[in-house]
Amino acid sequence: MKIQETRMNRPFKPYPFSPRHHEGVAPPLVDGRDPLRRPVAIVGGGPVGMTLALALARHGVRSVLIEADDSVCIGSRAICISRRSLEIFKRLGVVQGFLQKGLPWAGGRSFYRDTEVFRFAMHHDDEQSLPPMINIAQYQIEQLLLDEVERHADLIGIHWQTRVTGIEPEPAKDSRAGPDSTSGATLTLRTGDTGWQMHADWVVACDGGRSTIREALGLKLTGTTYEGRYVIVDIELDSRRATERLAYFDPPSNPGSTVLVHKQPDNVWRIDYQLRDDEDPEAAVKPANVLPRVQSVLDSMGETGAWSPIWITVYKANALTLERYRHGPVLFAGDAAHLVPIFGVRGANSGIDDADNLGWKLACVVNGSASPRLLDTYSDERVFAARENLSYGMKSTEFMAPPSFAFNLMREAVLGLAERHAAVRPLINPRQTHAIAYTQSPLNEAAANTPGAFSRGPAPGSVLPECRLKRMEGGVSADIHLTDLLASCFTALRFGASSDSAQEHAWQELQRTLAGQGIAFKAVTLVTDETVYATSPTVIDHAGSLHERFDATPGTVYLIRPDGHVLARWRNGSAAATQRAIGAALTI
Known part of the structure; x- marks a missing residue:
């Protein structure tokens, strides 16, 4: 394939980024050892x-x-x-x-040859404070x-x-x-x-x-090493194309294989394409072999702007x-x-x-x-x-780079049917990363949870879902999200303000006790009525959506770990139960 010199600029261009270089300096030594603890x-x-x-x-x-x-x-x-x-x-x-x-991006498209066969969207709604990716x-x-x-x-x-x-x-x-x-x-x-x-x-x-x-x-x-290899190429290309994940199966630029394309900041584009089994990886990363294939990918995408190569490497999938x-x-x-x-x-x-x-x-x-x-x-x-x-990852790899004739046959059948049969399209789903719940964590058991007390809501070991809230300070409300309440500490989410002064005192005393033990902790009270105030920091769940999603009633407490996972929850929580749960987790 002849390279179109008018569209591909040479030589290789540097990244639009200049890293700082740092000296290597050993610390002051005593008998060849760093004396510091x-x-x-x-x-x-x-x-x-x-x-x-x-x-x-x-x-x-x-x-x-x-x-x-x-x-x-x-x-x-x-x-x-x-x-x-x-x-x-x-x-x-x-x-x-x-x-x-x-x-930011929230989804992507997959193509079989020159036909779009699948489109996916990651969860993203008005409750979210951050993009999916x-x-x-x-x-x-x-x-x-x-x-x-x-x-x-x-x-x-x-x-x-x-x-x-x-x-x-x-x-x-x-x-x-x-x-x-x-x-x-x-x-x-x-x-x-x-x-x-x-x-x-x-x-x-x-x-x-x-x-x-x-x-x-x-x-x-231990695990599985796949024989399939991918060439990874970064190029500079000025394009107004939207940011999304693009996957091409059996495209003209890479017959029988796959190509992935991602737009990055500063007009840098990432192109990953699979090598066929008969291709030598060392020869495959030589510019003379890479650049024509990149040009073909861009042609198939309809990208007509000038581009320049930046970086080439090869990758092998492992699990x-x-x-x-x-x-x-x-x-x-x-x-x-x-x-x-x-x-x-x-x-x-x-x-x-x-x-x-x-x-x-x-x-x-x-x-x-x-x-x-x-x-x-x-x-x-x-x-x-x-x-x-x-x-x-293995499921995605076996679809992207079939390890055997049987897997390849299945993939070709799915791709061939996907254009006309919606039922098979989810099989093309790239299964993007998601937060994993530690459902069997020993910390859940140590925290003495009460199974069956909740009909819904994040169970122990789960990551909290996002939700819009309001914080009241000095009579002025500010829009926040649930994740804004989390920090590098244990956090107790208390649903419903209490009029019991002894209970409020117990929560304040808990914070002082834990601080004395070097354990970072805070309690946050969530209410649905802006006229209700408590002595601890108060957050307004104005639509009651967080109460609903957490199956929370007055007195419900969710205890959150410093990494944002639920440690414990109680239908009727208390400062004493919270202290016991934290103590059990730390001395497991």
């Missing part, structure tokens, strides 16, 4: 590592990031950030940058997080250009200590020509799919996970813990969820308000979530 060392300064550092900082916990590179990443890599991840960034105080830079390149994600990390320099340190060459977990010094006790781990590091060691009470491996920590400990990922994410003082998160196929955008989003789950639990352990056994629930919950993500 490090509560938490996070290996890997990508989106997962930085999210975890920010989550710990919200609880006043110091951490140090160890990053092998000298800047944020190059290449678009992870490009889709889900509503759930945006909610996490909202609690961490960084969401505005994502909303300003990212391109935004497109934003990983280097932009990392820069936004890094900017916030640097604003917390008093709590978060970074060692750039520093590689881990070894790790040695240390047993508890007291032989009488229980199985959960640990003396931390020693990391062997290299910064430039300087080799040195760091001791940390806890080490979190966020160092990606080729995790050095995982390899050093001899741990293996793998560790069996456990805690190994003594070492914990795993993100791609170091699990590798999820790109279809359904679960990779970076699941890693951000890992960091959110681990952040508050590790902070409570470091601060002394929780037993180290709480970290086992991180493993329990996030391994469960990984298996859910892998299940959905």
Whole structure:
């Protein structure tokens, strides 16, 4: 195929982004060791590592990031950030940058050859404060997080250009200590020509799919590795086309295979196309082979503007996970813990969820308000979530890149029938990422819930749904959303103001008691009548929709974890029950 030189500009253009480069500097050493006590060392300064550092900082916990590179990443890599991840960034105080830079979208279209066969829309209504998804390149994600990390320099340190060459977990010094006790781990590091060691009470491996920590400990990922490969190409193209997910099956540009297209900020477009089994991956990423195929994709889309290539790489789908994410003082998160196929955008989003789950639990352990056994629930919950993500991701992968003749035959039949038969179209659904409920979490049982007391509403382990509300302050009301009430603390949602002064005093006393124990907590009262006031912060559910959705009556209490999941709920809640539930969770 001849390349149309008038429309494809050469040479390769740089990204419209100039990363800052950072020196690699080892700390002052004593006998080759860092003399400072490090509560938490996070290996890997990508989106997962930085999210975890920010989550710990919200609880006043110091951490140090160890990053092998000298800047944020190059290449678009992870490009889709889900509503759930945006909610996490909202609690961490960084969401505005994502909303300003990212391109929101709520659905997509799938084509078979030149015919549209499926259109999907993610849930989005007037109750939502955040879009279902935004497109934003990983280097932009990392820069936004890094900017916030640097604003917390008093709590978060970074060692750039520093590689881990070894790790040695240390047993508890007291032989009488229980199985959960640990003396931390020693990391062997290299910064430039300087080799040195760091001791940390806890080490979190966020160092990606080729995790050095995982390899050093001899741990293996298990699951499915797919033979199919995708070429990923970023190009610069000025187009007014709407932001949506576009999928092309058996298009003229890639006969027998698939193409995915995403619009990104700054006129950058991401094109992923599947390689046929007979194509050599090394040859496939050479510009001479990539650029004609990209031109054909753009021709089939009707894009006539000039374009320039920026970045080319190749990707192989994996559906793998560790069996456990805690190994003594070492914990795993993100791609170091699990590798999820790109279809359904679960990779970076699941890693951000890992960091959110681990952040508050590790902070409570470091601060002394929780037993180290709480970290086992991180493993329990996030391994469960990984298996859910892998299940959905494998289904999407088997449709996008059929692993056998039988799967390919099924896909061709579905695509061929979809134009005329609506009943088969849902089989084309890409199964986009969604918040996962920890329905079997040991924390739910520890919190002593009462099954059957509610006919609806978010059950323990679930993430809260969004809802519009009003907050009253000084006689002035302000529009807010339910997620605006959540922070990096336990939150009790109390439905209905109480006229019982003793009860109100008990809630105030609970907050003081927990604060004295180093446990962040707040109680919020929700009422339906603006004329009703309470001594605790009051929020107006003016239409009663939240009461209805939560099956709430006066006295109902929902206790929310710092990561936004429901810990417990009571038809007739109290400060005493709330205190017991928090205590049981932290000492599980």
